[in-house]
Amino acid sequence: MSDLLDGPVEAAAGLAVYGAAAVDAAGATSTRDALVRDGVPGRLAQKDATIWGPDAEQEAKIRLGWVDTHRRSRDLLPQLAELKTELGDLDHVVLAGMGGSSLAPEVIARTLGKPLTVLDTTDPGQVRAALADRLERTVVVVASKSGSTVETDSHRRAYWQAFLDAGMTEAEAGRHFVVVTDPGSPLEATATEMGAHVVLADPEVGGRFSALTAFGLVPSALAGVDVAALIDEAEALAESFGGERDNPGLALGAALGAAATQGRDKVALVSDGTGIEGLGDWAEQLVAESTGKSGVGILPVVVESPDSPGATGDDVLTVTYGGALPAGAVPGGGAQPQVAVNGPLGAHFLTWEYATAVAGAVLGIDPFNQPNVTESKENTNKILAAGPVAESPSFTAGPVEVYAPAGAPGDLTGVLRWLTDGLADGGYLAVMAYLDRFADADAGELRPLLAGATGRPVTFGWGPRFLHSTGQYHKGGPQVGSFLQITGAVAEDLPVPGKPYTFGELQAAQAAGDRQALAGRNRPLVRLHLTDRTAGVAHLLDAARRLRT
Secondary structure, X not given: OHHHHHOOEEEEOOEEEEOHHHOHHHOHHHHHHHHHHOOHHHHHXXXXXXXXXXXXXXXXXXXXXXXXXXXXXXXXXXXXXXXXXXXXOOOEEEEEOOHHHOHHHHHHXXXXXXXXXXXXXXXXXXXXXXXXXXXXXXXXXXXXXXXOOHHHHHHHHHHHHHHHHOOOOHHHHHOOEEEEEOOOOHHHHHHHHHOOEEEEOOOOOOHHHOOOOHHHHHHHHHOOOOHHHHHHHHHHHHOOOOOOOOOHHHHHHHHHHHHHHOOOOEEEEEEOOOOOOOHHHHHHHHHHHHHOEOOEOOEEEEEOOOOOOOOOOOOEEEEEEEOOOOOOOOOOOOOOOOEEEEOOHHHHHHHHHHHHHHHHHHHOOOOOOOOOHHHHHHHHHHHHHXXXXXXXXXXXXXXXXXXXXXXXXXXXXXXXXXXXXXXXXXXXXXXXXXXXXXXXXXXXXHHHHHHHHHOOOEEEEEOOHHHHOHHHHHHHOOOOEEEEEEEEOOOOOOEOOOOOOEHHHHHHHHHHHHHHHHHOOOOOEEEEEEOOHHHHHHHHHHHHHHHHO
């Protein structure tokens, strides 16, 4: 902690990065100096697409709009004010989006205390619960950059049918939709046919960098957020982009990149409790999907609190985040981080985006592509077309069916121990739960239990949400992961209108498709299927607790 207080602080526009220069064991200072010698700060501020090498140049040319998209986003403000007025009594905002289309608005709404229902799942129970909530007052923001995201299209279909079943005409139902998509996408044409409101996004900003575009601002504004303030915070911070000093994004990016090249290639993201809520989930996608490719990468590990297991380790860079600190306050909120980032939310978004681009330059990868994301999607489509493959469990432990490789133990705790004991130096365990993240929320307790038992980094992701986040890292990053997939029985399924499959079948196909992708990499993989979700989660947690006995 003394390093944080004694070392230089890089600050601009109320956002400060503490301790970045003190990560000397990882060479952060020399890395930062090399970036300055190469002119990276000024080049990035000017949107120079050559920073990441010739192989990345073509992609970077059409993906650097995030550098100044906040300025163009000001043009949205009158449209958003008019839209909010036109919607009138439709005050229950549901966001149907995945990954970059949903994570930033969720952070904004949570941090600023505004109600927003985020639907980023194919779990039929979670979808059914959303459909049953204040339907007559609901406006559905359907957000998809490509316009072809299967989860989001399924949500749109389900809500359209629900509005019609409630007695609305097609014209009345169309009024309940706001579509956010890129110009010319298939969804733009569909929205016009539906009679939905349409807001076009910045086409030169990739999904995970889109926090300050229409994808982040439209649902937030409809939920009651003063999005102009977020734009102001980002614009003030952007003035530091070209600077060699007092450039928080450069300091953070150099620290992340240098740490990864020197063996600290996991970054624990820990809230310090000072008012920025859920930023770790957004930064997880940004960092993992941007850097996890070509066998390299930075693995974000979202940690529940400063005292939760998994926040430290020889290969872990511990980073806390939060709001602006009052004078004399100690960074970290009680944790012992190597780096602390504090400031207003709009500045946070831009700082982390800039830092991720800088870290990509340090690692020598293209931070704007996602070459392995389509693999699980293609597997899913094949399974939906051909039907599921019959599988038999290795054994059953009460309400839990265990599907494990040959040679694994024959009891549930033993299988968990087999997974955790098999983690080599530099390895990690990913828990992937294809469940309802609200009704089955207790499953999240697995992460700290397993991290505490193994002493290794453990991540937790809700499926299929994580497929748009750490899913890229799992396939494209360092092949040192072990994987625990959890699926659950569907008590009451829900059809996807106009499609030959249900939400439950889509969810199962997505889980199976991801298993195929991981199995093809010969990494340790165990699937646990809960035949009774409530009892199964409790049984699984009990087994995890026994790891420490």
